[in-house]
Amino acid sequence: MSVFVDITPDEHAVAAPEVSPARPWRGRLTRLALPLLSVLVFLAAWQLAAASGIWNKTFVPYPSAVWQAFIDISTTHDGVRGYAGYLLWEHLYMTLRRVFAGVLIGVTVGVLLGLVMGSISWVRSVLEPWLTFLRALPPLAYFFLLVIWLGIDEAPKITLLALAALPPAAVATTTAVVAAPVGLQEAARALGATRAQVLRDVVVPSALPETFTGIRLAVGMAYSSVVAAELFNGIPGVGGLVKDASNYNNTPVVLVGIFAIGFSGLVIDGLLRALERRAVPWRGKI
Amino acid sequence: MKFKSLVAAVAASALAVAGLSACSVDKSEQSADKPTIRIAYQALISGDLIVKNNKWLEEALPDYNIKWTKFDSGADVNTAFIADELDFGTLGSSPVARGLSEPLNIPYKVAFVLGVAGENEALVARDGTGINTVADLKGKRIATPFASTAHYSLLAALEQAGLTPNDVQLIDLQPQAILAGWERGDIDAAYSWLPTLDELRKTGKDLISSRQLAEAGKPTMDLATVSDAFAEAHPDVVDVWRKQEARALDVIHNDPEAAAKAIAAEIGLTPEEVAGQIKQTVFLTPAEEASAEWLGTDGKPGNIAVNLQSASQFLADQNQIPEAAPLKVFQDAIYTKGLPGALTE
Numbered sequence: 001m002s003v004f005v006d007i008t009p010d011e012h013a014v015a016a017p018e019v020s021p022a023r024p025w026r027g028r029l030t031r032l033a034l035p036l037l038s039v040l041v042f043l044a045a046w047q048l049a050a051a052s053g054i055w056n057k058t059f060v061p062y063p064s065a066v067w068q069a070f071i072d073i074s075t076t077h078d079g080v081r082g083y084a085g086y087l088l089w090e091h092l093y094m095t096l097r098r099v100f101a102g103v104l105i106g107v108t109v110g111v112l113l114g115l116v117m118g119s120i121s122w123v124r125s126v127l128e129p130w131l132t133f134l135r136a137l138p139p140l141a142y143f144f145l146l147v148i149w150l151g152i153d154e155a156p157k158i159t160l161l162a163l164a165a166l167p168p169a170a171v172a173t174t175t176a177v178v179a180a181p182v183g184l185q186e187a188a189r190a191l192g193a194t195r196a197q198v199l200r201d202v203v204v205p206s207a208l209p210e211t212f213t214g215i216r217l218a219v220g221m222a223y224s225s226v227v228a229a230e231l232f233n234g235i236p237g238v239g240g241l242v243k244d245a246s247n248y249n250n251t252p253v254v255l256v257g258i259f260a261i262g263f264s265g266l267v268i269d270g271l272l273r274a275l276e277r278r279a280v281p282w283r284g285k286i
Numbered sequence: 287m288k289f290k291s292l293v294a295a296v297a298a299s300a301l302a303v304a305g306l307s308a309c310s311v312d313k314s315e316q317s318a319d320k321p322t323i324r325i326a327y328q329a330l331i332s333g334d335l336i337v338k339n340n341k342w343l344e345e346a347l348p349d350y351n352i353k354w355t356k357f358d359s360g361a362d363v364n365t366a367f368i369a370d371e372l373d374f375g376t377l378g379s380s381p382v383a384r385g386l387s388e389p390l391n392i393p394y395k396v397a398f399v400l401g402v403a404g405e406n407e408a409l410v411a412r413d414g415t416g417i418n419t420v421a422d423l424k425g426k427r428i429a430t431p432f433a434s435t436a437h438y439s440l441l442a443a444l445e446q447a448g449l450t451p452n453d454v455q456l457i458d459l460q461p462q463a464i465l466a467g468w469e470r471g472d473i474d475a476a477y478s479w480l481p482t483l484d485e486l487r488k489t490g491k492d493l494i495s496s497r498q499l500a501e502a503g504k505p506t507m508d509l510a511t512v513s514d515a516f517a518e519a520h521p522d523v524v525d526v527w528r529k530q531e532a533r534a535l536d537v538i539h540n541d542p543e544a545a546a547k548a549i550a551a552e553i554g555l556t557p558e559e560v561a562g563q564i565k566q567t568v569f570l571t572p573a574e575e576a577s578a579e580w581l582g583t584d585g586k587p588g589n590i591a592v593n594l595q596s597a598s599q600f601l602a603d604q605n606q607i608p609e610a611a612p613l614k615v616f617q618d619a620i621y622t623k624g625l626p627g628a629l630t631e
Binding site for chain 1: 359361364365368369384385389390429432433452457458459460462463466467470472473601604605606607
């Protein structure tokens, strides 16, 4: 699971060349133009691959076909509303709502667990095997049980997403709490701080950056479980849309769904990073 | 072709080396100096499984390797056909209609009707919901696996009763999830198939079955298809294959016990369960296969083309394809070569 670890270079490191007055355009070029260029190159390669005719249109549809599918799903056309009666944003909204609820529950429980596990070692010994067990399970493996127990509506989907989000948040928080600098803790104790005060003023602030990474991973885990969560009765929902369209070999719609999941994931991660910068400005400075 | 023979030569020499140096652990008895016939099958109650279980094809075609691959849905079989990985395949009438329409246009032909849905697929209403007819379903929650033959039948049943899909709440659930939702009271009715269907019937009431819909002109079928390229290159193999499938149908009709045993061995149910399912499914006789109602005869494609066209229209209504393909496309996609004589020795 640790392969998902934050690969984005540290924000400050990226920002550094930008402030150097000698070549201000250089930083901007790498930050804006290169990603744009890579998208353009990708689109061109895609168009060429589709036009070459080596592959069937079901495998490599034209970018224009995917765009048309996007337009069709996003609008009411010929009296048909979007895909399966819902517009794309409605599918996306339902999915995001589920992810939000699931992540909120999973991360809250996970961070609290992490705090307790990090500060009380016997709790960690008791809970760690369970957490590792849960972390190793692919959501698809147990989703059917959730359906039997919780029904076919929102409950099993949100539970699945919460279960996917919980372990990364808990593990990251535990590690961070354990790694809180002992020197600072002892100094605070020597200055007369109570156990609760040490936790609040020393441990939590020093653990927060790592916890945030855990939260970002948790959101990523929940997001990657979306299609599994919407396997049953998933419409409206982007995951349900992808699954339904693939049942009909409807590749353009599948691709629209994949792009919708991917782009919204990028946006959410960007928001989380912005939040992280605001909430933990001391990251990397202790 | 040159590249292929090169690959075959390399593979053959590699295998020869491997055979010299060590014993093979592969039990599938494939030898590289024989061409391979690639067949997709599904865990459906059909004669296909009898042919597979009794190794009739392997016996009848000793000069070929037979490679059976299990698939779980018609969509996957379609994908494999597009990828040119299959010669024969088993899939429902809905996926076939999808495959023959734009934009897939899969070059394959319907060569056999494995089975026609009868009482083994039905619309059942849960006890206590007060639903007694299809028309009572207005505003109720109905579950069915989307993109399946049951989905097609459900919409046909609703249409017959004067309801549109918007009058009811349709839910996409796989059979095992239907059972879970049913027992929790989350759904009021479901269109599903055996063995889940029998569980639903314990606490529910049949509203309409696929047999009734078939009689009303909306049959759903499990079909076997053969790729155009293969049928052109090896019409003799297709003939042998059809004969074996016809032989399996004879077994189903004349010796249902042996049929149940062979099928049970393939799909992990007991022979008794399979025997019950066989009774509820409609199996044609070889003579019926070649009748005007089904495949038709050489040069005169039968009524299946009309059914497939109707399934194509259904997909267009569902916005899964831009428009229904014309009847001609489906008539051309029925493999009638040598019918009716080819099915009997």
